[in-house]
Amino acid sequence: MTTVAEVHSGKEALSAEQCLAIHRVMVRARAMEERMIQMSKSGEGYFWIGGPGEEAFNTCLGLHIKKGCGPDYDFLHLHYRNAATLLAMQLPMLDAVRQAALRVTDPHSMGRNFVGHYALRQYNIVPVSSPVETQYAIAPGTAIVQKRHGGDGVTVVVGGDAGSSEGDFATCMIWSTRPGQELPVLMIVMNNQWGISTPMRSQHSERHIVDRGEAFGIPAETVDGNDPIASWHALRRAFQWCRRKRHPFMLEASVSRLHGHSSSSGAVRVRDEPDCIALFEGKLQSAGLLAQDAIDDAWEGAREEAAAAVEQALREPEPAAGDVYRHTYAPSGVDAVYPDDYTGLPE
Numbered sequence: 001m002t003t004v005a006e007v008h009s010g011k012e013a014l015s016a017e018q019c020l021a022i023h024r025v026m027v028r029a030r031a032m033e034e035r036m037i038q039m040s041k042s043g044e045g046y047f048w049i050g051g052p053g054e055e056a057f058n059t060c061l062g063l064h065i066k067k068g069c070g071p072d073y074d075f076l077h078l079h080y081r082n083a084a085t086l087l088a089m090q091l092p093m094l095d096a097v098r099q100a101a102l103r104v105t106d107p108h109s110m111g112r113n114f115v116g117h118y119a120l121r122q123y124n125i126v127p128v129s130s131p132v133e134t135q136y137a138i139a140p141g142t143a144i145v146q147k148r149h150g151g152d153g154v155t156v157v158v159g160g161d162a163g164s165s166e167g168d169f170a171t172c173m174i175w176s177t178r179p180g181q182e183l184p185v186l187m188i189v190m191n192n193q194w195g196i197s198t199p200m201r202s203q204h205s206e207r208h209i210v211d212r213g214e215a216f217g218i219p220a221e222t223v224d225g226n227d228p229i230a231s232w233h234a235l236r237r238a239f240q241w242c243r244r245k246r247h248p249f250m251l252e253a254s255v256s257r258l259h260g261h262s263s264s265s266g267a268v269r270v271r272d273e274p275d276c277i278a279l280f281e282g283k284l285q286s287a288g289l290l291a292q293d294a295i296d297d298a299w300e301g302a303r304e305e306a307a308a309a310v311e312q313a314l315r316e317p318e319p320a321a322g323d324v325y326r327h328t329y330a331p332s333g334v335d336a337v338y339p340d341d342y343t344g345l346p347e
Ligand SMILES: Cc1ncc(C[n+]2csc(CCOP(=O)(O)OP(=O)(O)O)c2C)c(N)n1
Pocket: 081, 130, 131, 132, 159, 160, 161, 162, 163, 164, 190, 192, 194, 195, 196, 261
């Protein structure tokens, strides 16, 4: 069935190969999130928050990242709905599940932080913060380093529409646009229309959140974040601007929130918002690129991968009391005692 060279969305297109790769990551991310929601309800995990409804945009974001450690590479200041971004960066599903299961093998926090709170020094993934939007005040720091260092590394910062009401958002615009000291910051707003239970339209009088950048001279685009083809190209333009010009750019993606805010609000499937995966599968099917049995295989494989990751994580140890100060202060304090033959501890 794969005789089509490319798939179109309006005037933009992606190759068949790219579309299939994006679809695979989106499905893996959704299967993982759905299994994590089950974990939060069954006692295998304790809490869930994540990105069902953001997979289209977040997968494309991950595919654009220049991945590595240090100022030559992109820095990521993410929010708690970026699971698909990490999968697209080829990081293992098992590691995200380890955090959901609060296992000591979780490389992000050794089982000490909420699910979706990534932190990986080797890929410039700055710790995700539970207080929303602080990442926008921190992001100019890594961008200043990148600007002074030279090269084409970009600082990417991602947050929600409600969080953009915090002063940190303005801090980012101010610090990224000081005349002569502009910074290569890509400011991304994921607009799902909600801040827990507060509707976006009750808080924002501006037409688009990124319109605020106009006063600072920051160019901006809005994009349908449920459309991976449109998202891929919007991200391509945004990264190109930041990489080459070494100035900031703003991108606002309209996305869905398909399981509500978090397990604290029930995580029940929302039926009246568009589902980016179903939409993309419809498009790939009508383009003659993906048959129903191939779609079914993709889902089955992804669900098996998620189930195996949970099984593996649950066999691994939980953090021990002696680990509390490890990686909290330097030097790292007291280490816990694990069995002599245990090799799973993160560096
Ligand atoms: C500084 C701060 N204020 C309030 C909260 C409580 N809180 C947690 S998530 C959230 C909603 C954030 O909404 P938005 O920024 O739109 O992101 P979304 O969760 O919708 O992706 C709030 C208010 C918090 N974590 N941090």
